[in-house]
Amino acid sequence: MVFDATNTNSKNRKPILKIAKEVGCKTTAVVFLIPVQTCIKRNLKRSKERQVSLEIILKMSKFNLDKVQAEGFDEIKYIK
Numbered sequence: 456m457v458f459d460a461t462n463t464n465s466k467n468r469k470p471i472l473k474i475a476k477e478v479g480c481k482t483t484a485v486v487f488l489i490p491v492q493t494c495i496k497r498n499l500k501r502s503k504e505r506q507v508s509l510e511i512i513l514k515m516s517k518f519n520l521d522k523v524q525a526e527g528f529d530e531i532k533y534i535k
Contacts, residue, residue, distance in 0.1 A: 456480060463515045465522045472526060483530040484523050491516040 456475070462468045468484075475482045491512065498506050523531060 463518045482528045484528045
C-alpha cells in the first residue's frame with residue numbers, strides 16, 4: 456500500500472505509520488531533498504489555481520529529518 460502525501464508534520468504521519476505497523480506492512484518514508492529555491496521556481500510554473508503560497512512552502516522547508524528517523528519507519532529513502 457502506498458500513502459502519497461506531503462506530510463511534513465510528524466503528527467500527520469503518526470496515525471498512518473501506526474496502522475501500517477498494526478497490519479504488518481513494511482514502512483518506508485521517501486524524503487525528497489530539494490532546495491527551497493527550486494520548490495519556489497517550480498511552484499511559479501504551476502497554474503495559478505495549483506500554486507502553493509510562499510508562506511506554506513517556507514513552513515514546509517523547515518522539515519525535521521531527525522524526527523522522521525525517530526518515528527520508527529523500517530526504511531527511509533532520500534531522493535536528491
